[in-house]
Amino acid sequence: MKVRNAIHGDTPALNVTDTVGEALGALMEHHLRHLPVVDDSNRLIGIMSEEALMTADSHTTPIDGLVARQPIAVHxxxxxxxxxxxxxRHGLSTVPVADAEEQYVGLIRRHDIFDTFARMLSTQASGAILALxxxxxxxxLAKLVHLIEQNxxxxxxxxxxxxxQTNAQKHRVTLKLNVTDTTRLRHVLEHNGYEVVASFGDDDDELAERVEAFMHYLEV
Structure with missing residues (x-):
């Protein structure tokens, strides 16, 4: 999915003429720690952080002198x-979106990315999750998918x-399947060299144990 399809249109950018008090109010209203800053021509200037605002001497101070003038953005x-x-990479709660001329288009919040990934991973569809x-x-991957479809x-x-990407020595794979009972499939995968670390969403009595194992797996 492209960035343009995940832009959050209800959160306005700050303007360089805004005061510290106005910027803090906007951050509180939208429950964010960072907001893009634009000039009067809608060009992206940089990102204003809550941390930087808290260092200001007065709430009436313009944010122009506090904004980090690093136009971090995605197209x-x-x-x-x-x-x-x-x-x-930059520890942000929002990412500005700007075109090739640095004209501000909108922003993406962390929640927007989470929601997009959730849809991409078919979290709303019925079925079990296996962690291998x-x-x-x-x-x-082709071999793994073929093995699953054979069953x-x-x-x-x-x-x-x-x-x-992790401290683990093995390749980790999380699968969302279209079935809820994976008892037979788990045995087949184990027989073919895949370690089933956790299974969530099955219809048997071991669900609680596997949920606990899955949470432990995520914490490793």
Whole structure:
């Protein structure tokens, strides 16, 4: 999904002529820690943080001298993954969206990215979630999907983490399936070298234990 489809249109940017008090009020109103700052021609100037505002001597001080003049932004045609990466890299609660001429288009909030990822991962669809770990040399997505489909199930969404992204030594894969009973499928996956770390959404009596295991898996 492109950034332009995830822009939050109800949160206005700050203007360089706004005061500290006005900027703090906007942050509180929208429950954010960062807001883009534009000039009178709607050009993106930078990002105003709550932390910087709290250092001001007076609430009547214009934010022009406090704003971090680093026009960090993503383009409307970028993928939402780019927005998420930018947000994490710079520790932001919002990411400005600007065109090639640095004209401000809008912003994406952390919640917007979360909602987009939730839709991409088919979280609203009925079905179980399996969390797997496998040695990197044995991981092939096509092979994994084929194995699942051979057992009368389909993969609705997949997310993966390589060992370089985490402290784990194995490749981590989270699958959203179109079935709720994965008892047989788990045995098949284990037999083929996949370690089923957690399973959520099944219809048997082991659900509580697997939810606890899944939470532990996420904390590792």
């Amino acid at each position: 409307p045609n970028d993928h939402v993954f780019d927005a998420a990466r930018t947000m994490v 770990e496998v040695d990197p040399r044995d991981y092939a 009368d199930a389909k993969v609705l969404a997949v997310a993966s983490e390589t060992p370089g």
